[in-house]
C-alpha cells in the first residue's frame with residue numbers, strides 16, 4: 001500500500017493530547033499544506049483563526065457543548081468561510097460585488113473543508129492528531145461575536161490538534177458498495193449492506209476500550225435525524241449575508 005494511502009486509512013480522531021506545544025513554524029507549515037488544496041475558481045475563501053487565549057478557549061469549549069478538548073488541545077483553529085476579502089478584491093477593481101448567492105456559500109464552505117482536511121492529513125503525517133469540532137455551531141452567533149467575524153464570514157467548524165495522548169481504534173466505514181455506485185444511483189441492496197455494517201459498528205463499540213456505548217450506525221443516524229438540526233443556522237447565515245438568493 002502507498003504510504004499516503006496507509007496514512008489516510010490510519011486516521012482516527014484524537015481528543016486527548018500531551019501538554020506539549022505545537023511550534024509556530026510547524027503550525028505555519030501545516031497551514032501552507034492546507035492552502036495547497038484545490039480551491040473553487042481560485043477563490044481561496046477560507047480564513048483560519050488560531051485561538052490562543054485560555055479564557056477564550058474555555059468559552060469556545062462551553063459554546064461547543066462542553067467539549068473539554070477545545071480548551072485543553074495545544075492548538076485550536078476555527079475555519080471560517082470568508083467572502084469578505086472578495087468584496088475587497090472587487091472594490092480594488094472598481095466593481096460592486098453581487099453577494100448572497102447560495103453558490104458562493106457552497107464554494108466557500110467546500111473551500112474550508114478541503115483546506116482543513118489537507119491540514120489534518122499534513123498534521124497526521126508529522127505525528128500529530130486532531131479532531132474537527134462542528135459543535136461550535138451550537139452557539140454560532142456567540143462564536144462569531146467572540147472572534148469578531150464581520151459580514152460574509154462564518155465559522156464552519158473548529159479543529160483541535162496536538163500530540164496524541166491516546167491511541168484509539170480506527171472506526172470502520174460503510175461498505176464500499178454503499179458509497180461507490182456504477183453509472184446510476186441504485187440503492188436496492190443497501191438495506192442489507194447497512195444491516196451488516198450495523199453489526200460491525202456494534203462490535204467496534206463493544207470492543208472499544210473505556211467505552212460502554214452500545215449502538216449501531218443506523219440507530220445512531222436515526223437518533224440524530226429524528227431531532228431538529230441547529231435550526232438557528234439559516235437565520236444566522238442570512239443575517240451574515242449568505243444564502244440570500
Ligand SMILES: Cc1cc2nc3c(=O)[nH]c(=O)nc-3n(C[C@H](O)[C@H](O)[C@H](O)COP(=O)(O)O)c2cc1C
Pocket residue numbers: 011012013014015064067131132133134135136157170171
Ligand atoms: C465537520 C466535522 C465536525 C465534527 N465535529 C465534532 C465535534 O464537535 N466533536 C467531536 O468529538 N467530534 C467531531 N467530529 C469528528 C467525528 O465525530 C469523527 O470524524 C467521526 O465520528 C469518525 O471518527 P474518526 O474521525 O475517528 O474516524 C467532527 C467531524 C467533522 C468532519
